[in-house]
Amino acid sequence: MRPTFFHCTAVLSVICAAAAKVSFTAYANDFVDPDYILAGAFTNNTEQAQATITAWASSTAIGGPWTVMNKTITPPSGDKHDYMSWAPYWWPDCSGVGNTTALTPEQIWVTCPYVSRDGQFNPDVRLVDDVGAFQDMSEAVFYNTLAWSFATDASAKSTFESNVVSFLQTWFLQSDTGMNPNLNYAQMQRGPDGQIGTHTGVLDLKAMAKVTTAVLILRKGNSTLWTSDLDTQLISWTNEYITWLETAKIAVEESVAPNNHGTFYYNQLAALKMLVNDSAGAKNATNTYFDTLFLGQISADGDQPLEAVRTRPYHYHAYNLAAMITNARIETYVDPTSTAWNKTSGNGTTIQNALDFAMTLNASASGESAYVEELYPNVAAVASVYGDPTGKYLAFLNAGEPAFMGEAYILWNQPFALNDTSGLVTNAVTSASGTKATSTSKSTSTSKSTTTSAAYSIYVGAVGPVLTCISALLVGGLTTLVY
Template sequence: MKLNSQIKNIGSYMTMLAKQVVLLLAILSLSISNATAQSTTSGPSIMDLSLLNKQKKTLDAGDQVLKSAYQQLIKSANKSLSFGPVSVMEKKEIPPSGSKHDYMSLAPYHWPDPSKKDGLPYMRKDGETNPEVKLYKDKEYLPSLCEQLLVLSLAHHFSGKDIYAQHAMKLIRVWFLDTATRMNPNMNFAQAIKGVNQGRGAGLIDGRNLIKAIEAISLLSANKAVTKEDQAAMQQWFADFLNWMQTSKIGQEELDAPNNHGAWYDALRLSIALYTNQLPHAKEIVVNAQKRLTSQMDPSGRFPLEMARTTSFHYSVFVVDAFLKIAAMSQKINLDFWGFKASNGNSLPKAVDALLPYLNKQKAWDGPQIKPFDDQEAIPFLSIAATKFKHPNAANWLVANTSVHPDKMFTYLLTLNDF
């Protein structure tokens, strides 16, 4: 299917895309706003509440494509009702602090040294995941929890059924709020390297999933499904977490990271700053992210530090995804990160254009990639490129791949999804 070089509006694009969609089971994630910048921080910061409301009206009016998408959303949400609750207290390992309330995980690309009797210190094998990390359940539970929260919050929004909001709030209270089970607002012991450290700045990348949790509770709150007490408690938890991020030694390490870690650090703290109504600080974070984009990208639109990785295709998409989320959130405070162009010419459109020929398979990837690139990783990237940048090649890819990854495409119809 050949699309026009310019997609005139979201509605016509979604109509064309809808004709190609085969709707099956799905896993939800974050949706990207394509609305005019808003001056209020109420509601989600990445998802566009006005668009969600518009889609709900269209669905309620009997739109058949959205009806099919909605049915798959509810099917997924019904499965989410059997998830958890989970907590940091379930892990067998005890963090160095002596408290299971502290989050704990291992560095994924570090392995026992076979030349040492005790295997210590662990040695790095970039891109090769040590299965030992699966023994540390916090790393498994947190992303799953955040994903389920987003599914449930969207199901509640579109169905109006309290059962989804009630289960979401149960999950939230157990992980974040209840005294007996809550996670302490830090990641002091994230991605530890045995024989080297008890935790490190790079471990904060685990926290990027919290962006989804913030989006979910913000949507629930907008739909009046969160009590004032729970909202205040969650905002305090995240305010404390942000304070830890910005004052701890580990947090400072990640602040200084010159690669995707630094970009995701800014994405997470921007999400928290908006959720906790720290608007002047949110603007400072966006400005800092602009500096990162200026320094991390080369003149060709590539990111050299990501290109040096053994899975460079993945990390090249990964870092741009972080910047795209920052750009979406920047609209909330009337800043245009989409249109930002650095003095050296670096910009988000340039980063998108640099990757599109490889994502569209017009060119073979020319960097290290020790394992196959998962096409699903391209969906969030290209869905944003299609809706925000109106890039025809991105739109063509989405249309062509709806039958390949229907489990990721249906929520795009519901929410203009950044999966």
């Protein structure tokens, strides 16, 4: 019998503890310590986060696998294997081209000059959606790998693992579907002078940090499907792409971009260096960032002036913060003695100071209410590193998103909110109703939460209807944090 909406809702609320977290949220960027994930010593307050990750693994996989070959418009090179995207904030101005009849879209793309309108998204850029396909692939790879790492049911574990390997092979490695290792046609501005990529297009692949997280977990977790041959192939592809990233004109231009573009560039480069087993290269990349661009990014009061001048300042403050945090995470992973989190800008301010200032911003005042959740993962990240002795970070999240303990990011932003029992699967319904469950007893660490394991067993036992429910309820519920 086909599950009704009621059945779907009931099953998901019990299995996924996600009555308050049914929609998927794409966090701007992150790198997660694979050793922490594989150790599995998660505190009990992360149970809901684990269940969310399991649900998101299934929902994000539905559209896969993805490939650059699916686009209907061919890059100027004539090779669809070349990644291609159009600059999102560029619009055609056909007022001076002298046409006497209406131009077709194809004529507009090459004939009319394009002009920048910062923050105004041109909807036709998604006619070429390699950027969307890459983001979808990176999210699916990331969450399916995390779910694989702690799944206790053999069938579920196999499904997650198969998904990841299929998605990576299709995007990067297979001769008929793989992407060429360059971004020569990323964020083309279009028009007669815009038939080549621009440095801003390097940002399109920022989520290589998430892909790298997944690959490292597969390696260290001894995945049987991610073979040494596949790993060698991906390393070869990545080395070619790193060469492009370090030498191509537009890539070098992006490396010195003083705002979030430069910050994300080093997310990508450092992560890729780790993927090819070059820890020294990864450390050099993050050092370069902190010794150059970072120095000018945070003012004495914690503001980010280069993001504040944009048309969506709340979004860009949170966006660059996510990239700063990712650089710090990568550096401390490759060098545990690193002081990245305590490095200061030229004004003596840290990542924590930047977060504290961003928390004072009013998203509604700049018409950005839709972006308010972008800051929340950064709050949890800062609290997990610097601590939260006064409880201000916990209070901020409780005020903004009472069910935040069900967010996936809670799993890897620990220790944080250890006394908050709303993260327990058994308290999920209470949390979903808006009543916050609290406790003064400290959660204990376990290799695998008994409650979570039980939830996974129920989940797998009803895998058919669950996947159907997830498909029905979660697809289309995507909240994408766009740039």
